[in-house]
Amino acid sequence: MISSSYFINVVRFTLLVLVQVLVFNRLNFFGFINPMVYILFLYWYPIKENRAVFIGLSFLLGFFIDFFSDTMAIHAASTVTIAYLRPAIMRFVFGVNYEFQSFRLGNATKAQQITFLALLIIVHHMVFFALEIFSLANILLILKKVLAIGLSTLVLCLLFSSLFSVRKE
Template sequence: MINTNFFINILRFTLLVLVQVLVFNRLNFFGFINPMVYILFLYWYPIKENRATFIGLSFLLGLFIDFFSDTMAINAAATVTIAYLRPVIMNFVFGVNLEFQSFKLGNTTKVQQITFLALLIVVHHFVFFTLEIFSFTNLLLILKKALAIGLATLILCLLFSTLFSVKKE
């Protein structure tokens, strides 16, 4: 029998791709802000799962977004980068608590969760916009877009994560 985590991850993957492609790629706040909420898949993915599977799924997620957004594998490169760097970011944010067998993201503090999500978003957006603009002479434009779109993405991701979180009683 297949694990229920598998079905939950497939559902999250599919819904986040659809929401990103059908809703958020069409939004254009202030002429240049398009939030990238599909990063939530990389945030919500179980911590103790197979890392190679996670990186492969991250590549597929980015590739699907690229296919529908016509961005020539920039999303795939950015998602694979943060999937690869996720253990380092987690070790930085959660420290020694990450080594416990019973570690779960839901058992950490809100500050740690927000810091983890914010670091994923910052790294993703910096890689994405560096590859999109591909010129260090436009470093200020890269930083402007990464910070503005990163802030909008963080706010929407926090909103989605609070709306769709399972409440413990």
């Protein structure tokens, strides 16, 4: 039998790639703001799963976005970077709580969840735009894009996260 967690991850992966490619890659707010909501897959992926599989799935996620966006492995490099750094970011945000087997992202405070998502987005965007622009002479442009696109990505990811999360009563 296929577990429900496996099925949910496949559906999330597929839907986030389709939404990113068909909707958000075509949007350009103010001429340059293009939100990257596919990062939610890396945020929602189960914490205690096999790390090698997670990094492999992150590469595939970035590869599919690159394939449809024609961006030559920039998304793949960015997603693999945040997949590799995710345990360190989680230790930074959640502290000792992250080490326990019973830890769940849904049990963390809202501030911790937002901080975790924001750090994932910042690291992703720093790697992405540094590779895209590939010039330290344009560091202000890189920071402008990280700030503007990162903020729009964070807002949309929080919106999607609140829309598709299971409500506790």
